[in-house]
Amino acid sequence: MINKTFLSFLFLLVYQHRIKHISIFLISTLLITILVSVMFISTSIKHQLLSFVDSQSDFVVQKVRAGNRDDIPNEWIDDFRNIRGISHIQPRVYGEYYHLASDYKFTIVGIDLFDEYTSLQIKKVFDGIDIEKFMSEDYMIIGNGVKDFFDKNYYKEYYNFLTPQLDIQRVMIFDTMPKNSDIISNDLILMDIDLAKRILGIDKDKSTDIVLNVPNDTEWINLKVELIDKHHNIKIITKEDLQKSYTNLYNYKSGFFLIVFMILLLTFCLVLYQRYSMINSSDKKEIAIFRATGWSIKAIIVLKVFESSIVGIFSFLLGVIIAYIFVFVFDAPLLADIFLGSHNIGYDISFVPYIEFSMLFSLFMFFMIFFIASVLIPAWKIATSDIDGSLR
Numbered sequence: 001m002i003n004k005t006f007l008s009f010l011f012l013l014v015y016q017h018r019i020k021h022i023s024i025f026l027i028s029t030l031l032i033t034i035l036v037s038v039m040f041i042s043t044s045i046k047h048q049l050l051s052f053v054d055s056q057s058d059f060v061v062q063k064v065r066a067g068n069r070d071d072i073p074n075e076w077i078d079d080f081r082n083i084r085g086i087s088h089i090q091p092r093v094y095g096e097y098y099h100l101a102s103d104y105k106f107t108i109v110g111i112d113l114f115d116e117y118t119s120l121q122i123k124k125v126f127d128g129i130d131i132e133k134f135m136s137e138d139y140m141i142i143g144n145g146v147k148d149f150f151d152k153n154y155y156k157e158y159y160n161f162l163t164p165q166l167d168i169q170r171v172m173i174f175d176t177m178p179k180n181s182d183i184i185s186n187d188l189i190l191m192d193i194d195l196a197k198r199i200l201g202i203d204k205d206k207s208t209d210i211v212l213n214v215p216n217d218t219e220w221i222n223l224k225v226e227l228i229d230k231h232h233n234i235k236i237i238t239k240e241d242l243q244k245s246y247t248n249l250y251n252y253k254s255g256f257f258l259i260v261f262m263i264l265l266l267t268f269c270l271v272l273y274q275r276y277s278m279i280n281s282s283d284k285k286e287i288a289i290f291r292a293t294g295w296s297i298k299a300i301i302v303l304k305v306f307e308s309s310i311v312g313i314f315s316f317l318l319g320v321i322i323a324y325i326f327v328f329v330f331d332a333p334l335l336a337d338i339f340l341g342s343h344n345i346g347y348d349i350s351f352v353p354y355i356e357f358s359m360l361f362s363l364f365m366f367f368m369i370f371f372i373a374s375v376l377i378p379a380w381k382i383a384t385s386d387i388d389g390s391l392r
Contacts, residue, residue: 138171
């Protein structure tokens with residue numbers, strides 16, 4: 001039945017009924033654009049965050065005091081180092097530094113640049129970086145949001161930090177972080193661990209936490225028990241914990257939009273059904289002529305389903321294209337704020353294209369089922385109505 005003649009007649013019918021279809025086409029395209037934009041933003045953020053988590057250490061050990069995190073003594077590293085299965089262990093320092101003249105704050109992370117493993121990781125992120133030069137003076141690597149803030153405040157080459165002892169610590173700007181990591185590093189400042197301790201007011205023989213790697217993940221459960229046996233007042237955060245927290249966060253936000261979309265889609269289907277149920281005399285006469293010329297009810301229904309499917313498919317494709325341009329070219333203005341939340345430092349986030357085609361296909365099938373069902377019922381009613389009455 002479906003041949004060249006049928007397709008030619010089908011597209012001619014769509015063109016003839018273009019006035020009836022155009023409003024549905026525009027509403028469908030807008031609905032799909034909003035939902036797919038949310039999907040693209042969510043999957044892009046989750047992909048970047050999970051990629052960042054994958055590059056982190058397997059375990060983070062923190063000291064807990066009265067329910068709050070406390071600085072951890074560096075000698076605990078020697079206590080943990082003897083545990084079998086640990087391939088790498090090192091201290092880490094991080095904390096927030098507030099700019100006194102504003103409400104802005106920076107996240108300072110101090111790393112041990114003398115550690116061979118850390119130096120290799122830095123070289124992977126910053127291709128061609130001169131580690132020796134970076135260690136020769138008080139240097140820092142800053143996120144793009146921090147750089148914009150420094151530029152606006154005329155700190156082009158350095159920044160003067162105020163330590164808790166009210167001393168001025170001048171730190172030179174060495175480099176900025178890659179643009180595609182802005183979701184994670186926008187307000188981040190990376191520097192040597194000893195320099196970070198001076199700025200944040202942490203004792204030389206203490207650190208914020210201890211990070212360690214365990215290549216064999218089957219040993220993770222036993223390792224957590226051994227860590228607690230060494231020191232009971234600790235909190236252990238695994239890479240899996242971070243992955244779950246990020247996933248749950250953005251699944252929650254995506255789920256909220258999905259519920260809103262379901263409500264909009266059901267409302268849209270009611271409007272769509274009502275629109276196609278309002279059949280005028282010319283539509284009835286058209287179907288009656290099909291019946292009179294030998295078209296079966298099945299053939300008429302198939303024709304109408306194909307006619308509406310063309311409208312649905314093209315509106316879905318156009319909605320996906322607009323959503324892709326909106327998110328990955330224009331970086332989703334306004335909508336991105338809902339996912340990224342209130343920002344500390346002004347940002348110019350660029351979303352990295354990442355598409356889960358299985359989700360996109362599921363959305364397409366879900367949309368088309370509702371779309372076709374809302375057209376199928378009125379089409380069937382018309383096709384089974386009295387021919388003679390429609391032709392008079």
